[in-house]
Amino acid sequence: MNVEKGTKSEKAPIAPAKSLQVIGAGYGRTGTNSLKEALVTLGYSHCYHMEDIFLHKRGHENLWLNVSEGNPDWDTIFEGCKAAVDFPASNYYKELAEHYPESKVILTTRDFDKWHTSTYDTIYQHGDPPFPQIITWKLFPFLNRFNKMTNACIWDRKDGKFFDGHFLDKEACRKTFEDHLADVKKSIPADRLLCWDVKQGWEPLCKFLDKPVPKEPFPHSQLTDGPTMKKMSQVFAVVGVVILVAFPVTIPVLSLLWAVDALFLNKTPKTKAG
Template sequence: MEKIEKSNTRSEPTTTEKDNAKPHQEAKGTRTRPMKVLSLGLPRTGSYSMCLALHQLGYQNVYHLRDAATQRPEDWEFFASAGDALFPALPTYNKRGMTRKQWDVIFGSCEGVTDIGSVFAQSLIEAYPEAKVILVERDFDSWWKSMQVLLDLAFGRMATFSLNVVEPLAGSGMSASMQKLMVGWLGLESTNPSQAELKDRARDVYEKHHAMIPKLVPEERLLRCRIGDGWEPLCRFLDKKVPDTPFPQSNDAASIRKQVEANRMKLAWMALQRVAFWIIAIMVLTLMIRLAGRMGY
């Protein structure tokens, strides 16, 4: 199996990362709105439905993985850097942890975080102790079936081809950052895990996550629920009026796959253009050399 290579890393966001921290983080490391809600149900537990629900209840700029996958693929670099600071399984682990100011680089104008936030649950709870916490739960078997869609984007054949061939030519590190984050979060030993290893590590993460959050969050600041519970428990917990519309139901896996694949196609086109440029340049140079030879130069 291909082992993860070590490299020099950092936990402090670079100037480039801060400048790229839009549209959510206009202030580049300062908080422009209070962080009110951390929805820390694992990815594929209805996190996008919860994101839509929080928006409908009036919360501003609720962050979801779709933002990274569809609007800002470079956000993956930030999350991979956070993995260096937080995930001991990574050979690039630097033990620095993440501060509130660092999280504000990407979440500075967000009143809520869902989905990707669950990967960094403990750090975010410590960074934003004033925020209420929602833990959306789902049975493991159905969760695992759904998670395989996301894991395929990180470890599948297309991901491997894009990471090793396309993205180096296009000058992108999206797939490498995505894969690194998944490796660190799941505690994998390589970037080429078997399905059995993925499922085993996912079950371990699932069980530890659901045991950890109630220990970190006071009972009065924590809501444990399922997406099928509807508006009532959520609105009671957040002290909001129950909307007279159905609770949002959205399956975002297909959308995320579509957008990641679209980003990879865009990178493939960039890589092809760069390769074509050098092919044409070499052909022109070869032709000039041949012509010079025939003319006696």
């Protein structure tokens, strides 16, 4: 796939500090974590990423479920952020570009076959976990909500866009992948868009963002890789088996867990207006 950059007709204005200045339109596993680290190095912090939902921002899975139902609260989700990359934000790049009209958009690209294999080996298995991992995902409250969110916003999005439940149909998935690239290029003005492969490094990225090239090497990183995700799956499988075998014993523990979650943990952040 050829990587290209739109011809800049004029310098885009700088976005206000309290709004997103950079939006990543590339799917997860196209170098989004490397892009996140690069943007932070260039001063765009905090950079929102799927990692935030899973590890750092309590209740954001509920905000994204609201997005999937057509009720987005972008300013609450991205409060304090200067950039957003990776799933699920990339699936809503068009809405974000409209909401933050002075932002710039970066479309990370990758060979489809390599992307599909990488995605299947890592993040997809937690969107559609097999037995007995599914027991763990369904019975632990946060994991259950997170699973619902990823399916609603990514894997099973039912609005005629994105994977629509056919990720495992490789050719149908290829069409979705290629249609997404074409849609981004068609929807975002050329002077506002950079089509970029992480292999290109700092130069085109810094030129597009009007930033000096850092002295340090470009960050080629992977937040999740196959071996790490496999170990996580094994842990979830063991937990699932223990729950299944010792279910009468684990009922009180799971009941307490759900009660604590309902009372203290499952809190949707207040809206900017609220």
